[in-house]
Amino acid sequence: xxxxxxxxxxxxxxxxxxxxxxxxxxxxxxxxxxxxxxxxxxxxxxxxxxxxxxxxxxxxxxxxxxxxxxxxxxxxxxxxxxxxxxxxxxxxxxxxxxxxxxxxxxxxxxxxxxxxxxxxxxxxxxxxxxxxxxxxxxxxxxxxxxxxxxxxxxxxxxxxxxxxxxxxxxxxxxxxxxxxxxxxxxxxxxxxxxxxxxxxxxxxxxxxxxxxxxxxxxxxxxxxxxxxxxxxxxxxxxxxxxxxxxxxxxxxxxxxxxxxxxxxxxxxxxxxxxxxxxxxxxxxxxxxxxx
Amino acid sequence: xxxxxxxxxxxxxxxxxxxxxxxxxxxxxxxxxxxxxxxxxxxxxxxxxxxxxxxxxxxxxxxxxxxxxxxxxxxxxxxxxxxxxxxxxxxxxxxxxxxxxxxxxxxxxxxxxxxxxxxxxxxxxxxxxxxxxxxxxxxxxxxxxxxxxxxxxxxxxxxxxxxxxxxxxxxxxxxxxxxxxxxxxxxxxxxxxxxxxxxxxxxxxxxxxxxxxxxxxxxxxxxxxxxxxxxxxxxxxxxxxxxxxxxxxxxxxxxxxxxxxxxxxxxxxxxxxxxxxxxxxxxxxxxxxxxxxxxxxxxxxxxxxxxxxxxxxxxxxxxxxxxxxxxxxxxxxxxxxxxxxxxxxxxxxxxxxxxxxxxxxxxxxxxxxxxxxxxxxxxxxxxxxxxxxxxxxxxxxxxxxxxxxxxxxxxxxxxxxxxxxxxxxxxxxxxxxxxxxxxxxxxxxxxxxxxxxxxxxxxxxxxxxxxxxxxxxxxxxxxxxxxxxxxxxxxxxxxxxxxxxxxxxxxxxxxxxxxxxxxxxxxxxxxxxxxxxxxxxxxxxxxxxxxxxxxx
Numbered sequence: 090x091x092x093x094x095x096x097x098x099x100x101x102x103x104x105x106x107x108x109x110x111x112x113x114x115x116x117x118x119x120x121x122x123x124x125x126x127x128x129x130x131x132x133x134x135x136x137x138x139x140x141x142x143x144x145x146x147x148x149x150x151x152x153x154x155x156x157x158x159x160x161x162x163x164x165x166x167x168x169x170x171x172x173x174x175x176x177x178x179x180x181x182x183x184x185x186x187x188x189x190x191x192x193x194x195x196x197x198x199x200x201x202x203x204x205x206x207x208x209x210x211x212x213x214x215x216x217x218x219x220x221x222x223x224x225x226x227x228x229x230x231x232x233x234x235x236x237x238x239x240x241x242x243x244x245x246x247x248x249x250x251x252x253x254x255x256x257x258x259x260x261x262x263x264x265x266x267x268x269x270x271x272x273x274x275x276x277x278x279x280x281x282x283x284x285x286x287x288x289x290x291x292x293x294x295x296x297x298x299x300x301x302x303x304x305x306x307x308x309x310x311x312x313x314x315x316x317x318x319x320x321x322x323x324x325x326x327x328x329x330x331x332x333x334x335x336x337x338x339x340x341x342x343x344x345x346x347x348x349x350x351x352x353x354x355x356x357x358x359x360x361x362x363x364x365x366x367x368x369x370x371x372x373x374x375x376x377x378x379x380x
Numbered sequence: 381x382x383x384x385x386x387x388x389x390x391x392x393x394x395x396x397x398x399x400x401x402x403x404x405x406x407x408x409x410x411x412x413x414x415x416x417x418x419x420x421x422x423x424x425x426x427x428x429x430x431x432x433x434x435x436x437x438x439x440x441x442x443x444x445x446x447x448x449x450x451x452x453x454x455x456x457x458x459x460x461x462x463x464x465x466x467x468x469x470x471x472x473x474x475x476x477x478x479x480x481x482x483x484x485x486x487x488x489x490x491x492x493x494x495x496x497x498x499x500x501x502x503x504x505x506x507x508x509x510x511x512x513x514x515x516x517x518x519x520x521x522x523x524x525x526x527x528x529x530x531x532x533x534x535x536x537x538x539x540x541x542x543x544x545x546x547x548x549x550x551x552x553x554x555x556x557x558x559x560x561x562x563x564x565x566x567x568x569x570x571x572x573x574x575x576x577x578x579x580x581x582x583x584x585x586x587x588x589x590x591x592x593x594x595x596x597x598x599x600x601x602x603x604x605x606x607x608x609x610x611x612x613x614x615x616x617x618x619x620x621x622x623x624x625x626x627x628x629x630x631x632x633x634x635x636x637x638x639x640x641x642x643x644x645x646x647x648x649x650x651x652x653x654x655x656x657x658x659x660x661x662x663x664x665x666x667x668x669x670x671x672x673x674x675x676x677x678x679x680x681x682x683x684x685x686x687x688x689x690x691x692x693x694x695x696x697x698x699x700x701x702x703x704x705x706x707x708x709x710x711x712x713x714x715x716x717x718x719x720x721x722x723x724x725x726x727x728x729x730x731x732x733x734x735x736x737x738x739x740x741x742x743x744x745x746x747x748x749x750x751x752x753x754x755x756x757x758x759x760x761x762x763x764x765x766x767x768x769x770x771x772x773x774x775x776x777x778x779x780x781x782x783x784x785x786x787x788x789x790x791x792x793x794x795x796x797x798x799x800x801x802x803x804x805x806x807x808x809x810x811x812x813x814x815x816x817x818x819x820x821x822x823x824x825x826x827x828x829x830x831x832x833x834x835x836x837x838x839x840x841x842x843x844x845x846x847x848x849x850x851x852x853x854x855x856x857x858x859x860x861x862x863x864x865x866x867x868x869x870x871x872x873x874x875x876x877x878x879x880x881x882x883x884x885x886x887x888x889x890x891x892x893x894x895x896x897x898x899x900x901x902x903x904x905x906x907x908x909x910x911x912x913x914x915x916x917x918x919x920x921x922x923x924x925x926x927x928x929x930x931x932x
Contacts, residue, residue: 100800100801103801127785128787129782129784129785129786129787130782132781132782134628137792142801144789145789145791145800145801148787149787150781150782150787150788150789151787151788151789151790151791151799152628152631152658152781152790153789153790153791153792153793153801154624154627154654154658154790154792155624155650155651155654155792158620158621158624158650158651158654161616161617161620161621161624161625161628162624162625162627162628162631163628164625164628165587165589165614165624165625165626165627165628165629165632165636166628166629166631166632166781168587168612168614168628168629169586169587169628169629169632169633169634170632170633170781170782172782173632173781173782190617190618190621191617191620191621191624193617194617194621347612347614348612350607350610350612351612355632355633355782356586356587356612356629356632356633356634357586357632357633357634357754357780357783358633359586359610361584361752362581362582362584362608362609362610364582364749366581366608366609367578367581367582367747370578370606371568371578371745371746371747374568374569374570374574374745375566375568375569375745
């Protein structure tokens, strides 16, 4: 079995002391250990922001790319290498804002990756501007009179697109989040986990404020019920339910379809194509072009 | 010497491409070389579009801008394209009369053969009669084109073509527009955007993602249509994702590419810079069209040379190639994949609408035996792996995700040799910048010198790049015939520019842009003195006449 210590990275952590991101980091390590995934079988992909630095703080393969672009990168890595557990860890500004279009199309493709969104409802690294998740009216360091747009409803959008695993977690609940992430990573197909991660520096609310406004889904909740899932996913009031909001097992994955001709081997390890295939096509050009 | 320019014109959707393709096959089967290009509007139906064929005994592979024979499928096309036909040219059109007008009742003859749908075959038959191609050449070509729709359809098309052929003969009487005696020569028909995907597959490319954009779309289409070539293709949601996916695949050890035009490349620029930072190989085909912005989506230009060379924030090493024909595209594509791996850099291949749509006749065509030696490091021989280990050459040992138990860390931030984020300015930033840029030294030494042609005694040197090579060569031939000492230099490998001495005579660049981008590059990088530029930027290809006229 893999021990949690094996994911320990010696890169100096740049997060604020006490940041709930530490809770997400700990939960990811625990989930990976619970799934017995060694670091070299894991690839973390992130964009830009404080959340996007997470891959450096966990010993594994990492692609810390550009703002908003983690999802297409992760999609291609997983497509190219079926043996890599591929997880996006980035903030709400990165995944829902700058990268919103990629996420929308990931819902359609259904790659077998997990997208963990650190949802702090604020742009923290750029010092306190509104995020797509910031509520209308919240005063920020740029929207001085309050945000004038409504917040994005990305979890409900995910359910609407039949994203096969949609969950909401809370960074202040290590056990609950670990379990959600373990299930998300193990789930076949795209898993979206929105993690409420209060920013202790730029707000708008404290960890305790959120703790009072979330509630685990009831024991008899049926995650296969899509209508109920849309209801639970919409963020219109409190309490916000946490747990697996929506789940289905039978949607074909992107890899199953796109890789059908290529078998289970990593694309990088396929032998060169037969040269005669090239020569046949050149021969057709000699007779005036292929039909 | 035969040099016959044929323009087939009609509205989008009328099937001029089908006719053009049939005639190209007939001409090749008859032993001639043919260079075909297309000109069309950015719309699905209606408007004007045309298919140009230039028939010669030996390959010329350069466009002409007038027509010896105009085939118009409708009256509007006949009027629109009439200025292309000079006093000695012939026009086939649905109605009308005149000394060199051959009216062909396409629709009626097609209906007599069974359906108005066969009008294109009527037109092909009539055109063969006018240019002197025997029906015995046309018939098997037509059968091959239609046999997949069944024998009955193939027969009907042959009947329609025969009716067109006979009507044209009858109406020509004893006049003959062109004589094409049968020849034994057989040429290879090749297109640049067919050569690139084939060469990519031969080079071991296994992944291509792209967003459809004229004139680049044919490349991913060719790979999607031919799954045996073994390239996994994905239509991305935008060009940003297209390049990001290619980089993700490349980081997982796969030879990967994308293709786009200027506007899509603009979206890719952040990803290009990322490729530079994470030293991950990728091939980007940039098929140029006139800009700025949406510009002329279906026309040709050479406006993105400096953009390709300078695109991307920050400083990093790249290579930029501009093939001049299908063979050089095949050679440069294979080379691009090899150089991208060896230097761990992005490589940009510039084509344009002319190259995208033109079909060349070549004496021979081959895909070089590709170097698919991937040059990954041996994981067994490495103790503590550092993806960005500093080396003399700047090239670090490369492993890919999932290759072994060694961990690969790629970071768009400035990073340590281990690939981790850092703000150690003195200890890391400086040496890492120097490491990345060090790669250009050896790369520059590998860049091929431009082609030199007849410059020993030249008083004026015409300098071009990319798709204009044949047109400039033809112009130089004409100048030489007229006794003028003119030579040419042609670039297909444009960045990094190799050290080159100036020709020392009057230099004139020939470019499909308004501002003389190659001239500016040669002045800035090599200190060459460029006297002037012959420009064409109306969306149409540069032909020899443009150059000859431009120099006078």
